[in-house]
Structures are given as structure tokens and as C-alpha cells.
Amino acid sequence: MAYTLQGETGDWEVVIGLEVHAQVTSSAKLFSGAATEFGADPNTQVSFVDAGMPGMLPVINRYCVEQAVRTGLGLAAQINMTSVFARKNYFYADLPQGYQISQYELPIVGNGTLIIDMPDGTSKHIGIERLHLEQDAGKSLHDQHPSKSYIDLNRSGVALMEIVSKPDLRSPEEAGLYIAKLRSILRYLGTCDGNMQEGSLRCDANVSVRPKGSTELRTRCEIKNVNSIRFVQQAIEYEARRHIEVYEQGGTIDQETRLFDSGKGVTRSMRSKEHAHDYRYFPDPDLLPLVLDPAMVETIKAGLPELPDAKKERFIRDYGLSAYDAGVLVAERASADFFESVAKGRDSKLAANWVMGDFFGALNATGRTIEDPPVTAANLGMLVDLIKDGTLSGRLAKDVFALMLETGKDPATLIEEKGLKQVTDTGAIEAAIDAVMAANPDKVAEIKAGKDKLMGWFVGQVMKATQGKANPAMLNELLAKKIKG
Amino acid sequence: MSLDKSAVRSIAELARIEVPEEELDHLAGELSNILTFVEQLAEVNTDGVPPMTSVAAMALPMREDRVTDGGYPDGILANAPGAVVLRDSPQAPAQGGFFTVPKVVE
Secondary structure (H helix, E strand, C coil), rough: CCCCCCCCCEEEEEEEEEEEEEEEECCCCCCEEEEEECCCCCCCCCCCCCCCCCCCCEEEHHHEEEEEEEHHHCCCCCCEECCCCEECCCCCCCCCEEEEECCCCCCCCCCCEEEEECCCCCEEEEEEEEEEEECCCEEECCCCCCCCEEEEECCCCCCEEEEEEECCCCHHHHHHHHHHHHHHHHHHHHCCCCCCCCCCCEEEEEEEEEECCCCCCCCCCEEEEEEEEHHHHHHHHHHHHHHHHHCCCCCCCCEEEEEEEECEEEEEEEEHCCCCCCCCCCCCCCCCCCCCHHHHHHEEEECCCCCCHHHHHHHHHHHHHHHHHHHHHCCCHHHHHHHHHHCCCCCCCHHHHHHHHHHHHHHHHHHCCCCCCCCCCHHHHHHHHHHHHCCCHHHHHHHHHHHHHCCCCCHHHHHHHHHCEECCHHHHHHHHHHHEEECCCCHHHHHHHCCCCCHHHHHHHHHHCCCEEEEEEHHHHHHHHHHCC | CCCCHHHHHHHHHHCCCCCCHHHHHHHHHHHHHHHHHHHHHHHHCCCCCCCCCCCCCCCEEEEEECCCCCCCHHHCCCCCCCCCEECCCCCCCCCCEEEEEECCCC
8 A cells, every 4th residue: 555645635645765874894994093883982983084183194994895895786786896085065063074075976886776575565676876985973962061062073984885765765664664674684794783773874864745646856855863763754754744734835845954853753954054055075185086896896796695685585485484474584684594593404384483483582571682592593493393293282382492491401301301291192191081071970961962162171171181291183082082972 | 157246155154264245246256267267277178088086096095994093082182172081080091082162052
């Protein structure tokens, strides 16, 4: 279902393009040798280059260039063998150079594609306009002093990849899926850690609206620096409704930069950037054009990991998973790897159910991560085997799983220790049924008189008598035979 | 090419240079003269000539991804008026610190 917003005058469609800033996972900055680690004491990770001191010259970090190429290849994008760094000029307290070194006319990566998977099972191709390398700015703290802002330049000069989508997104939901997918790909590639809380992944949203059915592109507003997927979605929805209201009252939208106030759920104009649209870009005279070595690009291409889309397809094909299950499992490389070690050589659907059900539930409940799981893949695999070969019923397996969580022991040992093995011995089950029937002759009579509902009660009693260990299928069969003859 | 008064006003504003209203006309004339002078270069036919990016025939030098710099907040903040330096005692080296500027509120 297409996303539409109802206005007074009719239905409206929203047009969204996203600019994602992804911090490169480098140890040193893009143009200096200062460290990039998050959370250091203020201004301790700043070189004279990052502080914009006169006479300092930028020297590019090779690793950052490689990560940009790697990301471009991961987005099936065109790699530009020659790209140029440009200065984007503006004044701001946390930009000591007075300009940001960025790329303008000739970015390192051109057109690419990202596929988002919609919940209804369809997928949509979202165009990537470009990816370029640029410096991050410093950080301003406004709450340290009544009349001053404090500036920390630790982030100044850190390498960012700005990844710009085409205006192909049509709903807050699609925007959210796009960011999630991009984050997943970046994490698979290892080029950005994707940590939105620490600001390693930030998003600007360009939003405009148009009457449904129209193909025009109206004036857009840019909402800056939104740091969670949920906030991006809220900001887009608010902004789209604001545009509709303005148009329906006969007004016009000015192209402007806006901020999202997550507390109030509104966007508001960012007055300080009123004059910021004229950045006077020009090629940075301190830097030669960036010319890539074709051998380097080939090496990176050869070393690309299997990416989420390919992995998902393989999981559907090789493990017989549903598209939804495969999508959930491949979102994080670690979950996909974990699933594969559980599923390899086993009943893969059963393995997927256990990984996505009880195991993911246990991760949430214990606050542990897939890198440090409360139950190892080997032990979970063993549990799947024990269910498959009939040693454990589904219900017993849940009990064993709870014990595995508690003790960290493997299921075979636990079954041995606690005597939890499923009873598949006909004689033993029959004996238990006989005992229950003997103790409840009145109920037996009722069933024989046609009160079938009581069968369930008998199953429960026998299960209780066998501590849940009776094989359910055998129990049902034997019970029916005995009571009804 | 010539610049008018309003173009000069906006350039001055972008450059954060305060130019009194009465000087705008004069500056517009001077800047226009400079642009006209430079425009003589456009008379040269450059069809098929790639843009020259450097007089030295060399590739962009690259650096390995190693931390080799930073760790001197004292030096970074040395000439900053109103800097707030954080240290355990007056003799101790700085643990960090901030530049301070008039409050920038969004």
C-alpha cells in the first residue's frame, strides 16, 4: 500500500532523499595522524591540522580511501578512478579551518543501488546518487556555561563517507528500511561500525510533498543530524504534514535547513544556517586529485564478503527458509554466522525456529550479545539434534534450553543429569495410562459415553505422571486405543 | 564580468567582513576590474587541454592509518582566548580542555 497523507484538498505523497554520514572505521583521521577513538578527553585527539593552524597541510589516509571504495563496491556503485577534493566554505564555531574538505563535482563513488525489502515481501530498488569522502566537524557543548559554548575538536577531521540517495523513498517506513539496510551493509563490509548512539551514523533527510499522482518535485527542506531511525521517521512525517498545511493554506515552502526536536516531535528552522547555502566550493589547492590504482580496486573487490542480499538468497535456497526469516537472520553478520553454525548439517527450519525464537529471546532477556552468547551455537545445534532424533519432545527441549541458559552445560549432559529423556517405551507409557485410568473410572466412563473433551484431561494427567517426558504422539495414540478400544 | 552593489554586500557577509554601505560602490568597481583582468585568460583556446592541477607531476601522497599525532591539548589551546583547560593541579599537564566562544544556540 502506497503511503499517502490526507489533506483538506486531497491526497499527498511524500518524496524523501537521505544523506547518511557514516564514520569510517579508521584509527587516525582523514587528513591527520590524530586518533579517532570515541569518548576521549576534550581536545586531546587534535593535531595542528585538525585545529586549522596556519601552514598545516593535509595528507590523506590510505585506509579511508580504501574503505570508501569498498563501500562503493558493496553498493554496486560506479568507482571513479579520479576524484577531487573541494573546499566547502562556511563559518561555524566548530569548524576551525573555515571550510570543510569534501568532494563536490567529482566524488570517489558515483551511481549505485540499494535494495530494501518491504514487509509485504516485495522489494524496492533505491538509487544511490553518490558517496564522497569528507571531514567531520568538531563538537559544540551548549550546557557548560551560561553565556559560552564550549568547543571540542576531537571529532574535527574524522573521516566521513557521505552517502546520498536519490529522491526515491516514498514513506517514513521506506526511509527506516533504507537506513537499516545501509547500516547492515556497512557493518558487513566493516567500513563503519553503524553506531547511531555515538554518532558514527547520522542522517539528514530531504523532504518534500506533492499531490498524489503528480511527478513534480517541489521545494524540499533538509532536516539535519537525526540520530535514530525512529526519529528520522517521526521527523519526515512531521515535516510532510507541515508542508501540506502550508500549501493548503496557499503558502509556499522556503528551501531551508531544519532541526528535529525529538522531545517535542517537531522540526524547526535553523536560523544560523540562513546564509549557508552559498558554500563557494572550489578545488582544494592543498590536495592533488585522488587517482586510484586499478590493482587496489581489484584487490578490494576480490576481498568483499558475502553481503546481506546474497546471503539472504542463499539462506532461502539452501536452508529452505522463508524470505522473512532469512531477512531477520542476515540483518547482522554475527546472527547469520551463528545460525549457519547451528543449522549446518541439521534440520534448518527447526534450527531457524530455535535461533529466532528461544535463542533471540534469551539474548534479550540476558542482555547478552550474539558475539558473547548465553548458549553456544554448538550446544544449540546439539539440542536441535536431540529434538530431531526423538530424545526430547518440544516441551522438554524448552526445559532443557532453560537449564542450558542457567548452567552453560550442553544438552546431552543435562538430560543425563536430570533424567529428562523423553519416554518412547510403549510399555512405560501404557503403564502410566493404565494407572490414571484405574484411578479415574468415572471419567473413563464419561469418555466412553461420548465426552471427547476429557481426552485432553487424560493426556495432561499422564504427562504429569511422567514429568512431561512421555512422547506426545505415542501418548495420544495409545490413549485413544486404550480408552475407546 | 561586473559585480553590482548587492553582490558585493553578500560576498562581504559570507566572508564575515564588515563593509560600510558607502564603500560598496567603490568596492564593486574594484572587484569588477580584477575580474575583467583575470577574464583575459578566457581568450586562450583550451579545447582538449586537461585542467592542470599541479605544476609538479606527482600523485597524491598517502599516509598509513596510524595514530602519530595529537595528545597536546596545551599546545592546541595555547593561543585561544578564554580557553578552559582541565588539569588536576596548576603544575600538572592538561588532561584536556575546551575552546570557548559566545554561545551558539540553535
